[in-house]
Amino acid sequence: MLTTVNISDSTYYIGVNDRETYLFENLWPLDKGVSYNSYLINDDKVAVFDTVKNTKINEYLEKIQSLIGDKDVDYLIINHMEPDHSGAVKALKARYPNLQIVGNKKTFEILENFYGPMDTYHEVGEGDTLPLGKHELLFVMTPMVHWPETMMTYETSQKILFSGDAFGGFGSLDGGVFDDEVNLEFYMDETRRYYSNIVGKYGSMVQKALKKINDLNIEISVIAPTHGPVWRTSPEHIIRYYDCWSKGETEEGVVIAYGSMYGNTQQMADSIARRLSDRGIKNIRIYDASKTHMSYIISDIWRFKGIILGSCAYNTGMFPTMEALVSKIDNSQIKNRFLGIFGTASWSGGGVSNLNKFAEKTKWKQVGESVEALSSPKEADFDKCQVIADEMADLLLEERQPNRNAFSSTIY
Ligand SMILES: Cc1cc2nc3c(=O)[nH]c(=O)nc-3n(C[C@H](O)[C@H](O)[C@H](O)COP(=O)(O)O)c2cc1C
Numbered sequence: 001m002l003t004t005v006n007i008s009d010s011t012y013y014i015g016v017n018d019r020e021t022y023l024f025e026n027l028w029p030l031d032k033g034v035s036y037n038s039y040l041i042n043d044d045k046v047a048v049f050d051t052v053k054n055t056k057i058n059e060y061l062e063k064i065q066s067l068i069g070d071k072d073v074d075y076l077i078i079n080h081m082e083p084d085h086s087g088a089v090k091a092l093k094a095r096y097p098n099l100q101i102v103g104n105k106k107t108f109e110i111l112e113n114f115y116g117p118m119d120t121y122h123e124v125g126e127g128d129t130l131p132l133g134k135h136e137l138l139f140v141m142t143p144m145v146h147w148p149e150t151m152m153t154y155e156t157s158q159k160i161l162f163s164g165d166a167f168g169g170f171g172s173l174d175g176g177v178f179d180d181e182v183n184l185e186f187y188m189d190e191t192r193r194y195y196s197n198i199v200g201k202y203g204s205m206v207q208k209a210l211k212k213i214n215d216l217n218i219e220i221s222v223i224a225p226t227h228g229p230v231w232r233t234s235p236e237h238i239i240r241y242y243d244c245w246s247k248g249e250t251e252e253g254v255v256i257a258y259g260s261m262y263g264n265t266q267q268m269a270d271s272i273a274r275r276l277s278d279r280g281i282k283n284i285r286i287y288d289a290s291k292t293h294m295s296y297i298i299s300d301i302w303r304f305k306g307i308i309l310g311s312c313a314y315n316t317g318m319f320p321t322m323e324a325l326v327s328k329i330d331n332s333q334i335k336n337r338f339l340g341i342f343g344t345a346s347w348s349g350g351g352v353s354n355l356n357k358f359a360e361k362t363k364w365k366q367v368g369e370s371v372e373a374l375s376s377p378k379e380a381d382f383d384k385c386q387v388i389a390d391e392m393a394d395l396l397l398e399e400r401q402p403n404r405n406a407f408s409s410t411i412y
Pocket residue numbers: 259260261262263264265266312313314315316317344345346347348349350374375376
């Protein structure tokens with residue numbers, strides 16, 4: 001039996017799971033898989049919301065047929081054109097030739113560039129509506145909440161927001177589809193990893209989208225994103241998290257990420273962490289950038305206020321895995337962090353000097369002085385590491401207020 005799940009008596013989850021792909025966008029590890037969520041409303045008119053990746057077409061089309069039998073699909077609403085959601089558009093159109101593709105001007109441009117011309121477009125813009133029978137759709141343009149054509153669709157009678165990639169996360173849906181059916185601790189981690197690596201760069205556009213949704217003054221009973229759980233019990237939680245993340249709000253804690261070949265730089269990381277712990281900081285995450293994929297490190301960098309970066313010198317530059325991490329941080333436009341820098345070199349350097357350049361660019365508040373040990377850290381180097389830890393702890397503790405944590409909700 002193919003799994004389709006009722007959201008209401010006429011609205012269905014028709015998504016698929018992908019546990020085979022190693023890397024999302026060929027970049028981000030899918031250790032726990034991912035779901036490509038699609039939805040169907042079976043009314044006088046049948047509407048489908050986004051599709052799935054092209055590796056899942058057969059399963060997907062069979063699900064649709066199992067729900068509507070001989071009926072036609074009248075509308076395909078494309079909230080987002082990325083191929084993990086548009087991969088079955090051509091196949092769906094081939095199966096249902098009368099289908100009208102609903103999107104905005106930009107959607108159709110991108111669609112044609114990917115898949116060639118297709119007829120029967122139904123163009124929508126801000127605030128346009130589309131009746132399906134008992135249900136009515138309202139379109140909200142949310143450009144650059146990932147791609148320029150991105151939009152959301154709100155179903156007015158059941159108050160469902162089909163939100164595209166916004167509010168989505170990694171992790172296949174292993175039985176449970178709704179927020180009240182799954183272990184949210186796992187999905188919130190994977191949702192933050194998704195947000196921070198995929199959507200986070202566009203925080204200001206997320207803020208604009210949230211404001212737009214708020215200004216519409218609509219009640220939202222269900223958030224139906226294109227990845228991860230469907231939020232029917234606590235849609236307000238995921239909205240709040242998105243609000244906090246896109247505003248750059250952080251928790252008290254420190255991420256120490258380093259690149260080290262022979263362990264000397266790593267010793268400095270451990271010494272800084274120990275001191276932070278002595279000073280009462282509990283959230284301390286040390287990452288070897290060669291071992292942990294940067295998507296996990298970025299996710300924690302998004303979460304915590306303190307960032308301490310270390311690198312040995314490598315062919316006059318930073319250690320390559322740190323270089324990749326730093327470039328991703330830079331590209332993500334992460335703002336307002338406390339930063340410490342340490343590292344090692346045996347002759348002309350390259351690790352710490354390049355981290356210093358990064359520090360100048362970010363304009364984050366730096367703690368202590370950057371410390372560069374010659375080959376191996378000595379007492380004087382460890383002393384400087386302690387100063388980095390102390391100044392970091394001072395700043396974090398200064399900010400500490402009872403219950404100030406923006407993320408202290410019961411689901412996290
Ligand atoms: C392939 C390679 C390239 C290196 N390039 C540089 C360099 O350009 N400048 C420098 O000062 N040290 C360079 N080093 C030396 C290391 O940065 C130095 O020994 C450091 O202490 C190693 O730290 P670790 O134990 O954390 O790996 C290089 C070492 C290796 C193995």
